[in-house]
Amino acid sequence: MSKTTRDSTSAARVAAAIGALTMRATRAGLYSRLTSGVAGVDATTYPVLSGLDRVGPVTATRLAEAIGMDRTVTTRYATRLQEAGLIARRPDPSDARATQLVLTADGERTVAALRAGMESFLAEELATWPPGEAAAFADRLERLTEALAHPDAGRTA
Template sequence: MPAEQIAADLGALLLRGNRAHLYDRLTEGVVGVDSTTYPVLSGLARAGPATASRLADLIGLDRTVATRYATRLEQAGLVTRAADADDARATRLSLTPEGRQAVQTMRTALESILAEALSTSEPEEIETFARVLQRLLDALVPAPPGAPLRR
């Protein structure tokens, strides 16, 4: 049954070890980013400036872990902190220009990895896969208000 196969494949893709392997490939040669800090950097790129608490919720990490990884990214010059205008007790994390460049480098790497993985497929198959994947994402993960994490 196709739905069963898709469920199994998505489950395998989402396994922590498989994600870490992919993150290792994406971050290769990107100074200051590794498989553990990648979700924080990528999450900020998708969500925009956010507090550590909000970012942690969006990317599925504990707030203290997200804060620790953000500190590492800040030390690498990829993330900056500023007072949160909405909450004087919080700080807002943002990407620096170097952080945006790192994200762009990793997105380009992901596109190359996907192009290589799909290189034996026909262009029509790839276009159909992209459309179906988008519909699946729309059906399974409706975008929450104020959280443009899709792109």
């Protein structure tokens, strides 16, 4: 098999895997696993809580853009998380008409527990891989993620 064919096949395999990973059913399954037994958060509200941790404090509109969810749905799930005591709303310092979503102390602890659960799940899976393979995968996944987030970085014309 030529290098071009092998690279094309690898690219097709990675594209298919990314497609499967980003499918709603795959994400929902992962979120359900992570949130099982966690008070106040479920598979539907997890992206809002996790996204807020990554980009907040932020308005619901900006959060919706960041997590790829409709603003009205984001707002509805934020309200559920607020009722659970995991997030709060506060005035936006840059726009008196707007409010920002922020994690509460309970929200921060919940996110930390969810992240630990994700890491534990992945550690269990990666422990079955041959030595060095998980570290190499992590290096390459970080590089791919960076390229996807910043498509023009490091590229020359």
